Amino acid sequence: MAEKTSDLVVIGSGPGGYVAAIRASQLGLKTIIVERDALGGVCLNWGCIPTKALLRTAEVYSNMKHAADFGLKAEGIGFDLDAVVKRSRAVSGRMEKGVTGLMKKNKIEVVKGTARLEKGPKTESGAPVVKVKTDNGEETIKAKHVILATGARARTIPAAGLEPDGKFIWTAKEAMVPDVMPKKLLVIGSGAIGIEFASFYNALGAETTVVEMVDRILPAEDAEISKFAEKQFKKQGMKILTSATVEKLDKGSETVKATIKTKDGKTETVEADRVILAIGITGNTENLGLETLGVKIDRGHVTVNEWLETGVKGLYAIGDLVGAPWLAHKASHEGVLCVEKIAGVKGLHPMNVTHIPGCTYSNPQVASVGLTEAKAKEQGYKVKVGRFPFVGNGKAIALGEPEGMVKTVFDEKTGELLGAHMIGAEVTELIQGFGLARSMEGTEEDLMHAIFPHPTLSEMMHEATLDAYGRVVHV
Structure with missing residues (x-):
């Protein structure tokens, strides 16, 4: 039975786990990552990435059926389902190879197998011992810190x-x-x-x-x-x-x-x-030995504090495992925050969930960040709401995408951007602008004074801000 030692063990290599491992390596921590399946987790292999490949196919197919609207001719339009799926799987395969390369570049050891935790020795760290069942037998890993990033599955x-x-x-x-x-x-x-x-x-x-x-x-x-x-x-x-x-x-x-x-x-x-x-989804908490360690599990998810600590010395949890919102970028942010806290990086602050953008890659796309209008009112804010339709935007008309809307919610008293909500073409790419404004505590003045390029869809963000204050130009 092989035995290894390290500063940190990360169990799970999804966007929470592998990003945490990379940040740990950057901070000088000797890091091992344990993965029972393909590197990249559900997101890269069976979630975020392959679904976007499928949805891109659907988007292209829909555009082909409307070729005449663009002065084009397309006849005998159809699809090969096997080829559609094959492309999606190829995209995932490429991403997995990318993560494999990142592990090598950052000198992170990858152990392929199924992990289980046991109570650690009464040492300074006191972290659980990680036992990994591999194809070549069992390996024991003793580390100062252990991060659980085992993700979730369909409920x-x-x-x-x-x-x-x-x-x-x-x-x-x-x-x-x-x-x-x-x-x-x-x-x-x-x-x-x-x-x-x-x-x-x-x-x-x-x-x-x-x-x-x-x-x-x-x-x-x-x-x-x-x-x-x-x-x-x-x-x-x-x-x-x-x-x-x-x-x-x-x-x-x-x-x-x-x-x-x-x-x-x-x-x-x-x-x-x-x-x-x-x-919905439920966390992958089974067969990890969490019960014997005294880890609290609430409705299928591991309970953690604002620093992702489980309450068991040296043991942390991040990502879908700890609950909503079940988003890859939230998991990655938690991974970095957790590792930087472990490493003693100064100036950290807990994650603000209202700064996390949400995206739905349907047709039309949907994206949002911050509070909805209803939530803002529930929390006692007196709000100013702005709206701007895609039909009033030149770029949207040129794209043949006139259906959509950008909505902004501001605090009437302070001008703080409380929330932004969008539906229409490419709004999943636009929402980061409002996300940045939220994280920088931006106000209506900041957004009004910003210069947005023309012609772009992003101009609607400006107009929706102006509309909240009675200054909209193009409707």
């Missing part, structure tokens, strides 16, 4: 039949490598994951139904944006059922029948070739 409800079977009922993983193109698709859940897959399959021709248990889709977004999104998706042919609950799924020989309780209390049956479960 299921077996009692209602909401459990993947690999054929008819899919999680996001199966939905990324479909064996067939479903003619009828049922998506349960309308958060970012559900809506992105609904958008992809709907664009490729699947008759798509989305079921959401609350009263609107994309429930984490501003209500006005959710309403706009629902209208656009319905125009694209999606059927959307809100305030509805899937009570059970019955599998037949070729299809699945869903019994759905609708908002009027009636029961409706929807038949589909395939079903995608997008009802």
Whole structure:
């Protein structure tokens, strides 16, 4: 049985884990990363990256079908599903190789295997000992600090039949490598994951139904944006059922029948070739030895404090494992914050979750940062709200993308930008501007005095700010 020592062990190599390992190496910590599967975790291999490759295909396909709008001719348009999936997998493979290269460049040792924690010796660090089951036997790693970055997986409800079977009922993983193109698709859940897959399959021709248990889709977004999104998706042919609950799924020989309780209390049956479960995620906390260490787990996620400490000496947790928002960039930020705290970097401050942008890469895209209008009012702010439509922007018209809106929410008293919410083309690229304004405690004056280039979509950010103060120019 091999034994290793290091300053830090990171368990899990997703965007939280591998970024934490790199930052630790930069700070002079001898670092080992443990991964049981492919480097890059779910994000690079089965989440963020491959889904964007699929959605790009859907976007190009949709544009091809509207070629005449741009003065172009395109005939016999179609797609090869196997080739679509192959491209997506190739993109993921390239990213995994990139992470492998980063580990070598930063002199981080990678141990491939399944990790489990045991109580550490009564030393100065007192951190748990990491036991790793590898193909060549068990390795023991003793480190001063251990970071858990094991991520999360799709939540299921077996009692209602909401459990993947690999054929008819899919999680996001199966939905990324479909064996067939479903003619009828049922998506349960309308958060970012559900809506992105609904958008992809709907664009490729699947008759798509989305079921959401609350009263609107994309429930984490501003209500006005959710309403706009629902209208656009319905125009694209999606059927959307809100305030509805899937009570059970019955599998037949070729299809699945869903019994759905609708908002009027009636029961409706929807038949589909395939079903995608997008009802949330739960942390990968099992088989790590957390119970014996006394780590607190709340509703499937590890409990940590503002510095990502678990309460067990020398043990930390980051990313999806510790709960919402389940975002790769949040995990990366936590990884850096955690490592810098361990290394004693000065001037740190805990992460402010209202500074984390959220993005949904559907068609149209949705992006936001900070407080919604409703949340701002709930917290006692008197607000000034600005709006600007895509139809008033020259670049949006030139792109053939006139459907969309930028919304800003300011504190009337101080001018602080409380939140920004967008729907339309490329808003996932624009939101970082408002994110930067939030993190720098920007006000309406800062945004008004900024000079935005023309013609760009970003001009709408300026106009939405001006609109909040009665100064909008182009509508």
